[in-house]
Amino acid sequence: MSSIDESQQRIGAVLALAPVVPVLVIDELALAVPLARALVAGGLPAIEVTLRTPVALEAVRAIAAEVEGAAVGVGSVRRPQDFDAARAAGATFAVSPGASPALIAAAPDSGLAWLPGAATASEAMALAEHGYRYLKFFPAESIGGAGALRSIGGPLPELRFCATGGIGLGNARDYLALANVPCVGGSWVAPSAAARAGDWAQIETLAREAAALRG
Incomplete structure (x- = not known):
């Protein structure tokens, strides 16, 4: 089995964990662990932490070490070195908004299950030629x-596509009803105001609603 085939089996397993993958932008490191615990408790174990803040990698490290049942990955991967940093922090998968030649070249040796982004049929076909059958459809809406x-x-x-971008509770079912969509990604399950207020019960409730979208 090639490294790409193995990576695709692993990312397929991640996407099968729940109908929604929370997409998180974590600004305060102290919020990472309780936020992830609330999401896992609500039935959303696959968690994507985007590399958009200075504490993102430390947040991944904390979640990987302290949150039982979490499958934590990184999002907004744009450079090959992002793979290395994510793996060192304990991430098991990586998600990109698109797929550059540099990322395609680096991914097979990264040790991470990679979900590359595609916005058109041509992009999807090009990635399929490299052996990728699980893709991120972004920005979906x-x-x-x-x-x-x-x-x-x-x-x-x-x-198969994980659709992300502009998706919430109101339209997630439209995507999940499709045979080629195992899950969607979204931030609505972890509102920043609720996280800053420490309202983990609200986030767990939102996670439960999302987890029940396909049941």
Whole structure:
């Protein structure tokens, strides 16, 4: 089995854990562990921490070490060195908004399960030629939404997409009803105001609602 095949098996397993992958922007390191615990308690164990803040990697490290049952990965991966930093912090998967030649070259040796982004059929086809069958569809709502994914599924039935971007409780089911969408990504399950207030009960409730979207 090639490293890409193994990576794709692993990312497929992550995407099968729950219908929603929380996409987190963590500004305060102290919030990382209780936030992740609330999400896992609500039934959302796969957690994507975006590399958009100075504490993102330390947040990944803390979640990986302290939150039982969490499958923590990094998002907003743009450079090959992001793979190295994420793996060193304890991440098990990585998500990118797109797929550059440098990332495609580095991913097989990264040790991480990689979910590359694709916004068009051409991008999806190019990644499929490299062996990737699990892709991130981003930014979903801005590029045609569930209708676009339904159309892509016709000529590319072997590909599966985690749709992210503009998705919330009100439209998540539109995506999850599609055969080529195992899950969606979204930030609505972890409102920043609730996290700053330490309202973990609210976040756990939102996670439970999201976990029940496909049941």
